Amino acid sequence: MAANNSLAGDDLLNRKIGFLTLQVLVMLFLSINLLLIITFFQKEYFYTSARYILFAVTLLSDSLLLFMTDFLLVFAHFHINIQGWLCIIICAVIFLYLTVTPVTLTAMTLERYVAICMPLRHGELCSTRSIMHSILIIHVLSSVPCIVVLSTFFVLASLSFYKEQHICLVEVFLFHIWQHHLRSAVYQFQFLILCIIIVFSYVKIMKVARAASGDDKKSTQKGLRTVLLHGFQLLLCFIQMWCPFIESSLFQINFTLFESIRYFNFLMFYLAPRCLSPLIYGLRDEVFFHALKNIVYLGLNKRNIT
Structure with a gap:
């Protein structure tokens, strides 16, 4: 009995440490992103250039x-329930932006393809106005899986669901196994199309x-490495799309194991892929990195003066 209590206490302590560590990493990541966004708005060159x-x-x-x-x-960690209608809004945003990143990565790959393989048309095809239209198209395409998943829910859910209190998880919207299969099919088809575009761009840039x-060869080689990194990010994003299927199975079996796996998936397939974007364009890009260093340097100087 005492041994069981000791094991339960250790498990609870490990969960708390894991949860706090994850929150520190999330805050660190959001802080880095905020710094990069501030850098982006510091120079007109950045917010008038397609890639940036x-x-x-x-x-x-x-x-x-x-x-x-x-x-x-x-x-979920603190077992806080929220009303169904609010959970739907939050999950709709998550469904949408789960897809926006891989679609945008593909658009960035196409921009590199145009810049390297069609340099004379880059100014026309990748103008600021064209990119603004592209962002709209990205969000429209990204909304398709969200619409498919939520439309099946709206057909099946009772009106009482919207007022009931729930632990807000994606699994609460999927009542039947065919809904899981439908969501999987939509994401896999989307992933296949994005992969074809990235492979096509890579082959053309390689030629x-x-x-x-x-100097042209150095620039092209850098473009190839960028496309490869985008492909790796896309692979991690695809694995991330499978995480809910694993989690939903564990949710029915063991809630403690479900929480542990959910933390692991969040760290490896939500957080890690999104650390690559700052690496690819925030650190590897010389122009952006120079502007970032200037902002950090000025910030440290101001702190020393005060």
Whole structure:
């Protein structure tokens, strides 16, 4: 009996440490993103350039998704219930921005393809106005899985659901196994299309890289590495889309195990992929990195003066 109590106490302590560690990482990530967003608005060159505008979209999308999912994680950890209608709004935002990032990554890959393979048309195809239209298209395309999932819920849910108190999880919207299969099919089809676009862009850029020389070759090689990193991010995003299926199965079996796996998935497949965007464009990009260093330097100087 005493041994069981000791094990339960250790498990509770580990969960608390894991939860606090996760919150520190989330705050750190959001702080870095905030710094990068501030840097983006410091120079006109950034918010009039296609690649940086799309980068800012991923930063805002990732930050909002991380904040909302962490919000639900905190509520689930403390077993706080909320009304059904509010849970629907929160989950609709999560469904949308879960897809915005991979679609934007694909748009960024296409921008690199145009810049390297069609340099004479880059100014026309990737103008500020075209990118604004692209952002609208990105959100429209990203809303398709959200509409499919929620439309099946609206057909099946009773009116009382909207007023009832629930632990807000995506699983509460999926009443039947066919809804899980439908969501899986939509996400897999979307992932397949995005992969085809990224592979096509990579092959085309590789052909240009082989023919290029000197500075052009260096620029093209950097573009290839960027496309590869986008592909790796997309793979992590796809794995992330499978996390709810694993979690929903565990939710029915063991809630403690469900919480542990949910923390792990959140760390590996929500947080980690979104740390790559600041790395790719915040640190690897010389122009952006130089502007970022200036802001940090000025901030430290002001602190020393005061």
